[in-house]
Amino acid sequence: MNDFQPMTVLREDAHAERAWLASLVGTNDTNTITLDLTKFTSGVHYEPPTAWEPRATLKSGIALGKITASGLYAPYSGVSSEVQSVTITGSPTGGTFTLTYSGQTTAAIPFDAQAIQVQQALENLSNIAEGDVLVDGQPGGPYYVRFAGALAGTDTAALTASGAGLTGGSSPGVTIATPRAGGNVAGTDGTEVFAGLLAQEVLFAPGSTKATGPLLWFGEVYANKLPVSFDPADVTSVAPGVNIHYR
Template sequence: MSDYQVLTTTTTVTDDRTWLASLDGVHEAQTIPIDTSKLTSGTHYTAGTLKQPLNIIKSGLPLGKITTSGLYAPYNSSASDGTQILAGFLVAETAFTPGSPRTAGALLWRGEVNASKLPVAFTASAVANTTAFIHYR
């Protein structure tokens, strides 16, 4: 006879949104698909552990849209796949299962951003192409 027991766990993640200069645009965030194969561990996301098996994409990550797939990936001003056009910023930390090809996220496509507090190096004045309506502080 087996002894089955229900195990419930809770994980609390504190989202660092110091990069948000205001809440303007947050409520109009757009749901987007993110190509997780384009993310780099340690730079774009925190890798999971035994206690927290999911990878966590960092809030505030600048994103562009890959033209051929329609998926979003980290903004790259020197790319030619569509990600050289800034689409916006990931609103909240987003979990994904290691090995999964994509996940859903929320895109801040208009609002105010503290560029110096983003989780990756970003120079707002260097953005030549954008579809986002962002004011930088």
Template sequence: MSIQPISRSSTYTANRDWLASLHGTDQTETITLDLSKFTAGTHYAASTDPVQPYSRFLSGVPVGRITATGLYGLWNKANTDGTQLFAGVVFAEAYFAPGQTRVPAALLWHGVVHAAKVPGGPLNPADVTLSPTSAQIRFV
């Protein structure tokens, strides 16, 4: 019996249509996403490929920090768990393994974003409550 290594590659193009300027992209922060707070097909692309099982969290998703855990969930102005405060958007696509519930990601907290091109639907800038600890994002 012999073992024959097999190599396979895939190419993905990051969709950053939501990014209006490179301003602030050199100052991202590392965060951990709570995957249970997001929707497959809208906020992340779940892999169906048995050879390459890693799923892909999309860039541009607006997030807020969950007060109880320190993890980040989908930003929603109606929530009361801390995610009602806009922390920023996920800057780069993040890959994660099957069964993973926490995903490390880069947070764009300072920059310029096309509100109409945010994944999951347009973001209404008027819904963002500004505070001294919220993101410094300008929406166009």
């Protein structure tokens, strides 16, 4: 049974470094854990020391897993689903483009298509089933294609595109990039099981190998504001008791 205590916010920036936190409810439900600092990467997981702050700053909101052998915590290393971006260049004013996946080409897609239209065009291919891709983005792009369903957690084939049907603008075209490769499982050391999020920043001296911090295992967060790329839809294994909801 949880013993919730009233909270009075004395400063509006009291949780300024936790922009990913969607609700203060549940922030008292943290466990004190020990972090294996040798597993964290400068510039990705923590800010290196500066002349003004001689200690390194581990970012709050990092997804964590527990190393089975040591009992220490390190960055979560579960499966990642691939994300590819589709960007229309040259500011076209009309026309269409197509996307090709593993030899199969979509029907013509309007230059200012909604994301759902791009998703449906891909799902109509014989080698992509409904639910195998999820597309986000604004009309006219860029569009972000996340591979899901049967293609989740795999290193998928790269999309290719043709902008030959685009009109207007200045030499319009379509470019494809891969912001996040799929299938990168770091190992079987236990960190592939999601254990929660680092609830607040942790300062540590350069050269330190361990530090303590609070593990958030119950609460509500904005997944897109977490400091390190993390898609909760990719999580396939969760530690017992973890109950985090995402917006």
